[in-house]
Amino acid sequence: MPQIDPDLVWLKPGQVAARAGIAVSALHYYESLGLITSRRTAGNRREYRRDTLRLIAFIRTAQRVGVSLTDIKKAIDELPAEGLPTTRDWARISRQWHDDLTARITELTALRDTFTHCIGCGCLSLKACPYSNPDDVLGLDGAGPRRFP
Template sequence: MDRLDLLPIGEVARRSGVSVPTVRFYEERGLITSVRTTGNQRRFERHVLRRIAVVRAGQRFGMGLAEIGEALATLPADHPPTKRDWVRMSSRWHALLTARIEAMERVRDGLSSCIGCGCLSLRSCPVYNHDDELAAEGPGPRRWPPAARDA
């Protein structure tokens, strides 16, 4: 790999639309990788720009960095992904996003039954007490105020 083909961190940040600290953060989390010069400066292969675009898209979709990292792990780390690589990765996200959309629709449609008291032990609460799991702990508030064990 020719050192002239590598991008300095500032150029990666400028081209990807994120800050230099964000590029460092993504690298610390293992979402992107760099090589070091003899002067210990970071240099990035150009395809890292696509990986950053995937991270930003995933974040916009409400995905956590761990989920994004799992998806990125299916892509090649040493060269740009092929169309087949993208299709494979995006199919994983499709199922995850579909499940989240369905869950959000259930929450949206059930909001009228929420009394907003904080006990969250209603049998119909789809937000924090799915299938009334807290009923096993007995009657009354379970989430608010937080119990000493939760604080």
């Protein structure tokens, strides 16, 4: 099997950011959360493994569907420390998030279908509003908005 030149495995932050479509500051933020890792060169500059691009794609896709960074971190922590994640690893994560995503889709669909009425109301304290104030608990404090989305 052909070997990859070790110098080609490591990318500079600007290279990773450009290929991933994110800012270098986002790389640093993800690293501060423990979502990705880097190494330091002799000159104390960061370098990221090429497979970090796959992790960033996973992080961004999960964020796009509403998965929190905390939950993304938990999933990444369960991936193998060495080697690439397998199809089985990704399927396990998908199963873990399936019910939550399905519930969120149902809620967003219902909100989309009643959005004109809901946004026009503004009171956020109607018994009929299952989104902002289920069971009208905020209505006990009087009229008018109580929380902001």
